[in-house]
Amino acid sequence: MTSNSFPTETRSYDLVVVGAGPGGFDAALEAAEEGIKVALVEKELLGGTCLNVGCIPTKMYLGATSPVEELAAQSKARVAKGEIEIDFKALCTKKDRFIAATRKAMAQKAKKLGIDIYPAVAKVIEPGKVEVSHPEEQAVLEYKNLVLATGSHPTVFPGLEPDNETILDNTGFLALEEMPTSLLVIGAGFIGLEMAQIAHRTGCKITVVDALDRIAVYEDPEVSKALQGVFKRHKWQFNLGVKVKSVTAENGQAVLRTEDGQEFTAEKALIAIGRRPNSADIGLETLGVETAGPGFVKVNENLEAADNVYAIGDLNGKILLAHAASHQAGYVVRRLAGKTDGPYEHGPVPSILYGSPETMRVGLMPADLEGQGEVKVSSFPLVANPIAQAYASTQGFVKVVWLDGKVAGITAVGHHVSGFTTAAAMIVQEAWTKDDIHKVVFPHPSLDEALLGALKAEQLDPK
Ligand SMILES: Cc1cc2nc3c(=O)[nH]c(=O)nc-3n(C[C@H](O)[C@H](O)[C@H](O)COP(=O)(O)OP(=O)(O)OC[C@H]3O[C@@H](n4cnc5c(N)ncnc54)[C@H](O)[C@@H]3O)c2cc1C
Numbered sequence: 001m002t003s004n005s006f007p008t009e010t011r012s013y014d015l016v017v018v019g020a021g022p023g024g025f026d027a028a029l030e031a032a033e034e035g036i037k038v039a040l041v042e043k044e045l046l047g048g049t050c051l052n053v054g055c056i057p058t059k060m061y062l063g064a065t066s067p068v069e070e071l072a073a074q075s076k077a078r079v080a081k082g083e084i085e086i087d088f089k090a091l092c093t094k095k096d097r098f099i100a101a102t103r104k105a106m107a108q109k110a111k112k113l114g115i116d117i118y119p120a121v122a123k124v125i126e127p128g129k130v131e132v133s134h135p136e137e138q139a140v141l142e143y144k145n146l147v148l149a150t151g152s153h154p155t156v157f158p159g160l161e162p163d164n165e166t167i168l169d170n171t172g173f174l175a176l177e178e179m180p181t182s183l184l185v186i187g188a189g190f191i192g193l194e195m196a197q198i199a200h201r202t203g204c205k206i207t208v209v210d211a212l213d214r215i216a217v218y219e220d221p222e223v224s225k226a227l228q229g230v231f232k233r234h235k236w237q238f239n240l241g242v243k244v245k246s247v248t249a250e251n252g253q254a255v256l257r258t259e260d261g262q263e264f265t266a267e268k269a270l271i272a273i274g275r276r277p278n279s280a281d282i283g284l285e286t287l288g289v290e291t292a293g294p295g296f297v298k299v300n301e302n303l304e305a306a307d308n309v310y311a312i313g314d315l316n317g318k319i320l321l322a323h324a325a326s327h328q329a330g331y332v333v334r335r336l337a338g339k340t341d342g343p344y345e346h347g348p349v350p351s352i353l354y355g356s357p358e359t360m361r362v363g364l365m366p367a368d369l370e371g372q373g374e375v376k377v378s379s380f381p382l383v384a385n386p387i388a389q390a391y392a393s394t395q396g397f398v399k400v401v402w403l404d405g406k407v408a409g410i411t412a413v414g415h416h417v418s419g420f421t422t423a424a425a426m427i428v429q430e431a432w433t434k435d436d437i438h439k440v441v442f443p444h445p446s447l448d449e450a451l452l453g454a455l456k457a458e459q460l461d462p463k
């Protein structure tokens, strides 16, 4: 990390940002672009969870291994045959190089904008003052405004703790030099399902265990069902509605025991059961900041946790997504620059579970709208779409959710459905009626036409 030398005297800034993930880095960058004097403190790596052990490495793996699924689909349709061999070592090198180059570019951009970067642990010592410490150095930074963007870490419980050799969390999984031959995936959420797909594509046998009775629980139940249907055809073993008692490393194997007495063994286990905020040890008590649940920082309608102290991104627990953190950063900077004085509003935030199939969701689903008006759904199966046919990936559908005749939400499951997410977000944001469909020309042939088909389809009561 290109760093600022540690000062012996106290330095003063208009804005001190703690954490250089998508929230903190974007806040620092946008503030500097507004002419605000900024210090950015990061104790590990520029880019935070997302760049180093989250969004980006998982997508590098999913992208590189995607041809495995595409060939498998064409081979089932008997139009192609053969095998794709993934050079996992080469993939790891490519991923590491790309991430390092991105960090370097980030540091250069920050330097160009005059941001002082401190590679240090930050802690608020009193209102208006942050101590930054490094093994050998320490300094105090004074702030007029403070943005806390310290992110989150994997949830662990006694008995469910990674050693990052046999029992992995996301960081351990992404540090593997070779994929295991079998993997126990504990938690069928975003991380579990994306990482299970990566491992599956390298030939790994997958066993999924979740406390709930369906996978991808944040998705519409029909989407979860379709997703699970595809993974079952991949011969993944599902054990849902099961409470995990412990997972331990025994003789070089991962052994999982459930509360109902079942035992599963595999070469490795992945624990992906949610995230907890990094809110301990950052000096919140000196600011009188309140937390909720496992420590998510409570913020007001302006994302303020205390006077002139903002908490954004995973730390406030509103939406644990990188683009949500960046959007919150943009709002805070506009507020500091005097460009807005209204409350934070974000409109529909899209969510995508990557892989093949993918899921996309934006806006509200029928379960969110109970008792709110006349709710209808219309859908279109991918099997009737020529591009889905061309890719021999016809499992899945697009579903539009209507509230009182206006689009309130859109979801989809299938190969490459993330491609029309931004279009879907705009349609939800503008709350299209059926008449608005003619405002935009949809290209032909395209997967987007499945979205058009769902918008045009008969509106029915939700199941
Ligand atoms: C495997 C995985 C895949 C993901 N994929 C996606 C995806 O595809 N799309 C998506 O939108 N989201 C994804 N996410 C979620 C996304 O990574 C987070 O929502 C996002 O990183 C949150 O950004 P943030 O800035 O709030 O925090 P973080 O990115 O966690 O950054 C916080 C930073 O603060 C630093 N820090 C903490 N405490 C201190 C301190 N006291 N002093 C100095 N520095 C400190 C940390 O070192 C860290 O660098 C994924 C997450 C994981 C784990």
Ligand SMILES: NC(=O)c1ccc[n+]([C@@H]2O[C@H](COP(=O)([O-])OP(=O)(O)OC[C@H]3O[C@@H](n4cnc5c(N)ncnc54)[C@H](O)[C@@H]3O)[C@@H](O)[C@H]2O)c1
Pocket (backbone or CB within 6 Å): 186, 187, 188, 189, 190, 191, 192, 194, 209, 210, 211, 212, 216, 217, 242, 243, 244, 272, 273, 274, 275, 319, 320, 321, 351, 352, 353, 354
């Ligand atoms: N593509 C993306 O946008 C993406 C990808 C990865 C992660 N993320 C973000 O990271 C966050 C964390 O991901 P995650 O997969 O860890 O969490 P998650 O909340 O998506 O899923 C956690 C799963 O673990 C299960 N679970 C919880 N406790 C359990 C227990 N004791 N035993 C068995 N199962 C248990 C839950 O029922 C749930 O299905 C997500 O909320 C998401 O916001 C996003």
